[in-house]
Amino acid sequence: MKIDRRGLSNIDWVLPVLVLLICAIGITNLYSAGANLIGVGGGTAPWIKQVYWVGLGLVAMLACLAVDYRLIIRFGYILYGISVLLLLAVLIYGDMTHGSQRWLAVGGFSFQPSELVKLTLVIALIKYVDDRNVGTSFTIPALLIPFIILMIPAFMILKQPDLGTAFFLVLIFISIILFAGIERRSFIKLSIAGMSVLPGLWFIMKDYQKNRLVTFLNPERDPLGTGYHIIQSIIAVGSGGLLGKGYLKGTQSQLKFLPEQQTDFVFSVFAEEWGFLGVLILLILFFSLILWGFHVARRAREFSGVLLAYGMTMIIFWGVFINVGMVLGILPVVGIPLPFMSYGGSCMVVLMMAVGLIMNVSMRRFVLQS
Amino acid sequence: MPSRSSKLNKKDPSDFKMRFIVAGFIMFFAFTILGGRLWYLQVIKGDELRERSENNRIRSQEIRPLRGLIIDSRGMILVDNIASFDIAIIPSEAKDPAFVVSELKRLYEGRNLSYAGSPTLDLGRRRFLPLSLERDVAWEKLALVEASSAMLPGIVVDVVPVRNYTMGPVMAHVLGYVGEISPAELRHPQYRDHRPGAIIGKSGIERAVDHLLMGKSGGEQVEVNVAGQKLNVLAMVDAVPGSNVVTTLDGELQQVCWEAFDGDAGSIVVMNPRDGSILAMVSKPSFDPNLFNRGIKFRDWEAFSSDRMAPFKNRSVASLYPPASLFKLVVAAAALDQGLISAEDTIVCRGTFPFGDRTFRCWRREGHGALNLRQAIVQSCDVFFYTLGLQLGVDTIAEYARAFGLGSLTGIEIAGEKEGLVPTRGWKLQQLREPWQQGETVSVSIGQGFLGATPLQLVRVFASLSNGGMLYKPRILDRIESPQGDLIESFPAEPIGRLPLSAEHIKLLNSAMWGVVNEPRGTGRAAHRKERDVCGKTGTAQVVSMPDDDKSKESEIPYRFRDHALFACSVPCEDPRITVLVVVEHGGHGGSAAAPIAKKVVDWYMKNRPEDPAYAIFSDKGSMEKQP
Missing domain, CATH: 3.40.710.10 (DD-peptidase/beta-lactamase superfamily)
Structure with a gap:
C-alpha cells in the first residue's frame, strides 16, 4: 500500500500533539503515584514502563495510519473475528487476577483482548453499515445483525467477568447506531424495551458486581470495602482544592489510602496534587481532543470515514467520562481506565491505534476527491 | 475505488451537520457535569476535605457481631459472650509492620514477657484493617502496649467478644465450640460471606446452626488524630447480633x-x-470448650487429639x-x-x-x-x-x-x-x-x-x-x-x-x-x-x-x-x-x-x-x- 504524498503532507498534527501532551501529564503523574509505594521493589518502575508503552503505542498509531482506512474497514469482519477468537482464548487460557480472567499471556507479555475489541467492534459495525444501502435509517429487523456483532464479545467479556467493559461496548454500540441513524418509531420501541430489560441484568451479575453497584448508590453502606475506596477517592480529589497540594505532595496517596492509584484511580492522585485548575486544564485537553476528532469526522468525504473517526472519538470520550465520573463518585466503580493516563499497555496501545485511525481518515480526505 | 466512493457518497455529508451539533452538545454537557462536580468537591468543599486529609487519619474497623446465645428450655444460659483483648496491627498505619512487631517483641523482652503471636506476619490485602497479632492477652501486656503507643505506630488494642460456655465440659459435645475459620472452610460455599479470621461454629449446635448464631459484621470508618483518638465517625454500619437459640435441653x-x-x-x-x-x-x-475460645494452644490440642x-x-x-x-x-x-x-x-x-x-x-x-x-x-x-x-x-x-x-x-x-x-x-x-x-x-x-x-x-x-x-x-x-x-x-x-x-x-x-x-x-x-x-x-x-x-x-x-x-x-x-x-x-x-x-x-x-x-x-x- 503506497502512501499518497498528498496524504503524507496532510497528516493531522493536532491529534498526536494533544495525545502526547496528555501522555506526558500521565507519566509525570504516574511517577508521583508510584513514588510512595513501598515494597513493590524490583523490576522497572511503572512510570518508566509507561514510557515504553507510549513508544509502542506510537508505532501502532503509525501502523494504523499507513493502511488506507477503507481497506481496514473492508477487512472489518476478519479483524473482528480475530479479536473474538482472542477473547475466547482468554476464557480458556487466560490468567486470573482479582477474581476475573482478563489477561492473555503471549511470550512474556500479557495483554487484554477486551481492549482491542473496543476498536474492532466499531470497525465491524461500520463495515455492516457501509455494506447496507447508505442513508436509510435502521429499523428493528435491520438491527439484528449489528446486535449479534455486539453481543458475542459483550457476552464473552461478561463471562470473564468484566461488567464495566461489557457495558462499555454497549455504550459504543448505542453511540454508533444512533449516529448512523435509526428510525424514530424503532428508537422509541427499543428505548422502552431496554428500560424494561435493565432490571434483569441484576440476576446475571456476580455478587461483587452487585455489591459495587449497591455501594455506589450508598457508599456508606460498606465503609470497609468498595465504599472505602469511593470515600477515600472523594477526599483525595476534594483536598486538592483550587490549586492542589503540589506535585509529589498528595497526602492521601502518600498514606496509601487510595486504591489502584496507578490504574483506575490515577485521576484522584492528579486532582489531589494539581487542584481544580490543573484538572480543568486536563479536562480541556481531553475535550479538545474529542472535538478535534469530531472535526475530522465532519470533514470526511464518505460515510464510512465519518463513522470511523466519530466511533474512535467516542471510545476516548466514554473512557474519560466513565473513569472520571467513577473517581468523583458520580458513577459506580467499574474498572474502566482513564485514556492515556492510567498505567497499562493494552489500553495505551489500543487508544493510540484509535487516534491513528482518526488521523488516517483526516489525511485521506483529499485523496478521495480524485 | 472511485466508483465505490461515489456510491458511498450518495448521501451529502452536510446532512451530518445536525448530528455533530447534537453530539458536540452532549460532549459539552458531559464535561460540564464533570467540571461541576470537581468545582463542588475541590472549591466548595475543598477546605473541609483538605482538613480531613491532612490533620487526621482515617481508620476502618470491623464491628464484630455478638454471637447469639444458646439457652436451655428453662431459660438458663448455656453459652454467652464475654470480652477479650487482642493486640492488633493496622498495616497501613505502621510504616514498616515487620519493624514495629520487632519493636513490640523487644518491649516484651524488657519486661520478661514472651510474644505469643505467630512468628510470620501475613498482612493480607486489606491493609487498612486491623490484623490480630496476639489473642486474649493479659492486663500486663495491655498496659505496656498502651503506655508505649507512641513507639508502636499502627499497634492497637482490639476488644473482641469471645464465647463463654457456662457448663464447661458438662455440655461440651452438644453445644460444640467455635474457632477461627480454616482455609479449607473459607473455600466452602457455605462460608462464602466470611473473611479470613472469622469465628465460626466448629462442632455441635454451634456448627449446625452457625448461620443463625453468627449475626452480621458491621464496620465503621472513623477519623483519628495522631494519638489514635477517635474524632469523628464518618460512616458506620452497626453489627447485627446473631439470633438466640432456645434448645429443648434441661x-x-x-x-x-x-x-x-x-x-x-x-x-x-x-x-x-x-x-x-x-x-x-x-x-x-x-473437654472444656472454653479452651477453644481464641484458638487453642498447640500443646493442648496435641494432648487432646492424641488421647485414645x-x-x-x-x-x-x-x-x-x-x-x-x-x-x-x-x-x-x-x-x-x-x-x-x-x-x-x-x-x-x-x-x-x-x-x-x-x-x-x-x-x-x-x-x-x-x-x-x-x-x-x-x-x-x-x-x-x-x-x-x-x-x-x-x-x-x-x-x-x-x-x-x-x-x-x-x-x-x-x-x-x-x-x-x-x-x-x-x-x-x-x-x-x-x-x-x-x-x-x-x-x-x-x-x-x-x-x-x-x-x-x-x-x-x-x-x-x-x-x-x-x-x-x-x-x-x-x-x-x-x-x-x-x-x-x-x-x-x-x-x-x-x-x-x-x-x-x-x-x-x-x-x-x-x-x-x-x-x-x-x-x-x-x-x-x-x-x-x-x-x-x-x-x-x-x-x-x-x-x-x-x-x-x-x-x-x-x-x-x-x-x-x-x-x-x-x-x-x-x-x-x-x-x-x-x-x-x-x-x-x-x-x-x-x-x-x-x-x-x-x-x-x-x-x-x-x-x-x-x-x-x-x-x-x-x-x-x-x-x-
Missing part, C-alpha cells in the same frame, strides 16, 4: 446425668417420648455400638407383626443353640427352660431370639430395624451425626463382596454382628415404643429468638412415621419391659423404684468374643475387651415422660453397670420435674387415664 438435668455417669467413657441421652425433644445428652470423656479416649467425639451421635439385647425388642416386634409367634407360644431354652458346626450359647448357661415372648424379654433369653431371628431372616429384621429409625440419620441439628448400620444380604454382598452366612443372622437377632447404632437412635427406639408407636425426629432446637426476645422461628415436634405394630403388640412389649425392671427374674432390677413405674431393657454388648470360661471374671479382663453396658428405660410406664438411654463403654453388664445410672437420672427427674398440669387436661391420654 441444663440441670444435664448436670445430674453428668454426675450420675460414673464410667470412664460412654453416653447418656434423655428424650421426651411425647415429642422427641432431647432433654439431656452427655458424652464422656469430655477421643474426648472430642460426641458419643451420643457419632459412636456406633452394637445394640445388643436392646435389639431383642425389634426382633420381637418383627416376629409379632409377621404373625410368626403369638403371646402364648413358647420356645424351650437349654442354654445352647447348635447351628451348623457352631454352637451359640445363651447368656444363662443352664438355660431358661420353656419361655413365652414376654418371659423371654424379661429374662433376655438369647436362644429364644436366635430361633425367632433365623425364622425371620436378616432382611426382614432389617426392614423392622429401619422402621424403628436405625441405620439412617435422625437429622438432629448437631454436627457429626453417624447413620449407623443395619446389615442385609444385599449390603454384605455389595460392601464386602461375600454372601451372607446364616450364622450371622443368629448374631444379628441378639443385636450383635454387623449391627451398629448411636445412643440417639437407640433412645428413640424406646421412646417410640413407650409413646404408642410414633417415631419423632429428635428435637434439640425449640425456637429461634431475636436478641430482644421476639420469636423468629419455632420448631414444632416432627413425627416422621409410625411403627408397623398394632396397639396390642406395643402393649405386650411395654408390659415385658415393665417386667424387666419390676419382676423377680428381670435383668433390669437395678433400676427398680418403689413406685414400680419404670419399664426398660438391659443390654450387654460384646466387644470381642471371649472363651466362655473367662466370662465370669469381668474385672480380670483387660479394659478394652470388656463388654459395653447398655440400659434403656421409660418412666412412668403407662404414659412416659422421659426415656433414658445409658451406654457405659466397657462397663460390663447392662443390668449392673448402666441401669443404676439410669435410675439416678429418673429419680431426680421424677422428683424435680413434676408433670405439667396442662398436659393431663389437654392430652387425650391424660384425660383417659383420669377416667375410673
Whole structure:
C-alpha cells in the first residue's frame, strides 16, 4: 500500500500533539503515584514502563495510519473475528487476577483482548453499515445483525467477568447506531424495551458486581470495602482544592489510602496534587481532543470515514467520562481506565491505534476527491 | 475505488451537520457535569476535605457481631459472650509492620514477657484493617502496649467478644465450640460471606446452626488524630447480633446425668417420648470448650487429639455400638407383626443353640427352660431370639430395624451425626463382596454382628415404643429468638412415621419391659423404684468374643475387651415422660453397670420435674387415664 504524498503532507498534527501532551501529564503523574509505594521493589518502575508503552503505542498509531482506512474497514469482519477468537482464548487460557480472567499471556507479555475489541467492534459495525444501502435509517429487523456483532464479545467479556467493559461496548454500540441513524418509531420501541430489560441484568451479575453497584448508590453502606475506596477517592480529589497540594505532595496517596492509584484511580492522585485548575486544564485537553476528532469526522468525504473517526472519538470520550465520573463518585466503580493516563499497555496501545485511525481518515480526505 | 466512493457518497455529508451539533452538545454537557462536580468537591468543599486529609487519619474497623446465645428450655444460659483483648496491627498505619512487631517483641523482652503471636506476619490485602497479632492477652501486656503507643505506630488494642460456655465440659459435645475459620472452610460455599479470621461454629449446635448464631459484621470508618483518638465517625454500619437459640435441653438435668455417669467413657441421652425433644445428652470423656475460645494452644490440642479416649467425639451421635439385647425388642416386634409367634407360644431354652458346626450359647448357661415372648424379654433369653431371628431372616429384621429409625440419620441439628448400620444380604454382598452366612443372622437377632447404632437412635427406639408407636425426629432446637426476645422461628415436634405394630403388640412389649425392671427374674432390677413405674431393657454388648470360661471374671479382663453396658428405660410406664438411654463403654453388664445410672437420672427427674398440669387436661391420654 503506497502512501499518497498528498496524504503524507496532510497528516493531522493536532491529534498526536494533544495525545502526547496528555501522555506526558500521565507519566509525570504516574511517577508521583508510584513514588510512595513501598515494597513493590524490583523490576522497572511503572512510570518508566509507561514510557515504553507510549513508544509502542506510537508505532501502532503509525501502523494504523499507513493502511488506507477503507481497506481496514473492508477487512472489518476478519479483524473482528480475530479479536473474538482472542477473547475466547482468554476464557480458556487466560490468567486470573482479582477474581476475573482478563489477561492473555503471549511470550512474556500479557495483554487484554477486551481492549482491542473496543476498536474492532466499531470497525465491524461500520463495515455492516457501509455494506447496507447508505442513508436509510435502521429499523428493528435491520438491527439484528449489528446486535449479534455486539453481543458475542459483550457476552464473552461478561463471562470473564468484566461488567464495566461489557457495558462499555454497549455504550459504543448505542453511540454508533444512533449516529448512523435509526428510525424514530424503532428508537422509541427499543428505548422502552431496554428500560424494561435493565432490571434483569441484576440476576446475571456476580455478587461483587452487585455489591459495587449497591455501594455506589450508598457508599456508606460498606465503609470497609468498595465504599472505602469511593470515600477515600472523594477526599483525595476534594483536598486538592483550587490549586492542589503540589506535585509529589498528595497526602492521601502518600498514606496509601487510595486504591489502584496507578490504574483506575490515577485521576484522584492528579486532582489531589494539581487542584481544580490543573484538572480543568486536563479536562480541556481531553475535550479538545474529542472535538478535534469530531472535526475530522465532519470533514470526511464518505460515510464510512465519518463513522470511523466519530466511533474512535467516542471510545476516548466514554473512557474519560466513565473513569472520571467513577473517581468523583458520580458513577459506580467499574474498572474502566482513564485514556492515556492510567498505567497499562493494552489500553495505551489500543487508544493510540484509535487516534491513528482518526488521523488516517483526516489525511485521506483529499485523496478521495480524485 | 472511485466508483465505490461515489456510491458511498450518495448521501451529502452536510446532512451530518445536525448530528455533530447534537453530539458536540452532549460532549459539552458531559464535561460540564464533570467540571461541576470537581468545582463542588475541590472549591466548595475543598477546605473541609483538605482538613480531613491532612490533620487526621482515617481508620476502618470491623464491628464484630455478638454471637447469639444458646439457652436451655428453662431459660438458663448455656453459652454467652464475654470480652477479650487482642493486640492488633493496622498495616497501613505502621510504616514498616515487620519493624514495629520487632519493636513490640523487644518491649516484651524488657519486661520478661514472651510474644505469643505467630512468628510470620501475613498482612493480607486489606491493609487498612486491623490484623490480630496476639489473642486474649493479659492486663500486663495491655498496659505496656498502651503506655508505649507512641513507639508502636499502627499497634492497637482490639476488644473482641469471645464465647463463654457456662457448663464447661458438662455440655461440651452438644453445644460444640467455635474457632477461627480454616482455609479449607473459607473455600466452602457455605462460608462464602466470611473473611479470613472469622469465628465460626466448629462442632455441635454451634456448627449446625452457625448461620443463625453468627449475626452480621458491621464496620465503621472513623477519623483519628495522631494519638489514635477517635474524632469523628464518618460512616458506620452497626453489627447485627446473631439470633438466640432456645434448645429443648434441661441444663440441670444435664448436670445430674453428668454426675450420675460414673464410667470412664460412654453416653447418656434423655428424650421426651411425647415429642422427641432431647432433654439431656452427655458424652464422656469430655473437654472444656472454653479452651477453644481464641484458638487453642498447640500443646493442648496435641494432648487432646492424641488421647485414645477421643474426648472430642460426641458419643451420643457419632459412636456406633452394637445394640445388643436392646435389639431383642425389634426382633420381637418383627416376629409379632409377621404373625410368626403369638403371646402364648413358647420356645424351650437349654442354654445352647447348635447351628451348623457352631454352637451359640445363651447368656444363662443352664438355660431358661420353656419361655413365652414376654418371659423371654424379661429374662433376655438369647436362644429364644436366635430361633425367632433365623425364622425371620436378616432382611426382614432389617426392614423392622429401619422402621424403628436405625441405620439412617435422625437429622438432629448437631454436627457429626453417624447413620449407623443395619446389615442385609444385599449390603454384605455389595460392601464386602461375600454372601451372607446364616450364622450371622443368629448374631444379628441378639443385636450383635454387623449391627451398629448411636445412643440417639437407640433412645428413640424406646421412646417410640413407650409413646404408642410414633417415631419423632429428635428435637434439640425449640425456637429461634431475636436478641430482644421476639420469636423468629419455632420448631414444632416432627413425627416422621409410625411403627408397623398394632396397639396390642406395643402393649405386650411395654408390659415385658415393665417386667424387666419390676419382676423377680428381670435383668433390669437395678433400676427398680418403689413406685414400680419404670419399664426398660438391659443390654450387654460384646466387644470381642471371649472363651466362655473367662466370662465370669469381668474385672480380670483387660479394659478394652470388656463388654459395653447398655440400659434403656421409660418412666412412668403407662404414659412416659422421659426415656433414658445409658451406654457405659466397657462397663460390663447392662443390668449392673448402666441401669443404676439410669435410675439416678429418673429419680431426680421424677422428683424435680413434676408433670405439667396442662398436659393431663389437654392430652387425650391424660384425660383417659383420669377416667375410673
